[in-house]
Amino acid sequence: MSGGLKLVIFDVDGTLVDSQADILSAMSAAFETTGRPVPARAEILGIVGLSLDRAMERLAPDADSGTLAGMVEAYKDAYVAIRARVGAAQSSPLYPGALEVLENLHRSPDILLGVATGKSKRGLDKLIEAHGLERFFVTRQVADFHPSKPHPSMVLQAMADAGTGADATVMVGDTSFDMEMAQAAGVGALGVSWGYHPVDRLVAAHRVLDDFAALPGAVAEMWESRR
CATH class of the missing domain: 1.10.150 (DNA polymerase; domain 1)
Structure with missing residues (x-):
């Protein structure tokens, strides 16, 4: 793309x-x-x-x-x-490589970043502040304002905020709920293996990554495949 x-x-x-x-x-x-x-x-x-x-x-x-x-x-x-x-x-440290990948993606003028989480707004805001991530995310979707995952509401609102279509959007997550939410919204679904659900539960993922460093290339390939 x-x-x-x-x-x-x-x-x-x-x-x-x-x-x-x-x-x-x-x-x-x-x-x-x-x-x-x-x-x-x-x-x-x-x-x-x-x-x-x-x-x-x-x-x-x-x-x-x-x-x-x-x-x-x-x-x-x-x-x-x-x-x-x-x-x-x-108490909630960033995974190795997470900050570097956020910075990498953020440097691209055509790439926007967002979050979609089961956390409350208060909890997410505190976490983002603690890690100094305020500059990265143009949209923050939280449990306070949406049905629970895997309902697609969070992803749909994030796309509306960012002004992107489904073919230009990728969801990255570690749980089956994330992948099913992405599937329901019609967006790309990238699973990660370092989180809390076993990889065999990520059946709705288009691809599962084992290394944060592989993420920028994986999202680029996914956008290209969804042209």
Whole structure:
């Protein structure tokens, strides 16, 4: 593809930053408030990417709505406490190569960057500020204003913000929810292997990357193939 603006949308947890320690700790705190057994690590990481209310429903399907709401608030409180104690940049570090790739893509005048995450606006803003990423993203889509992934709403709004079409947009993420969201929106889907879902769950991905450094070339190839 040549000419016109292009958009790369990144998932956050498990794609740009490794926040699994925070997620596991906060989810443990949420379950402990109810006396319920804490789900296994794989179960918790398996719901990363969903909006928090949907994630909690999956992990505690027998809980009533009031209990679920309390668990959601307990998770949020625990997450905020962890971030305040340790600092977002330390508790949710960027994956190796992430910053370099963002800078590489950002230097291209025809490439715009965005994020689409199950995080809240407050959580995303704090994380972006902690890592000094404010200059990169022209669109930030969060759980506060959209149905949970894999609904395509986040991607569709990101494209509207950036002024790009589906053939000029690529979604990058580590979960099946990211890839299914991309598929539903009709955009390119690049999976990454360093995140929280096993690669065999990324069946909707057009390609799965093992190295951040390969990402600029992969998105260029995808745009070319979708001309």
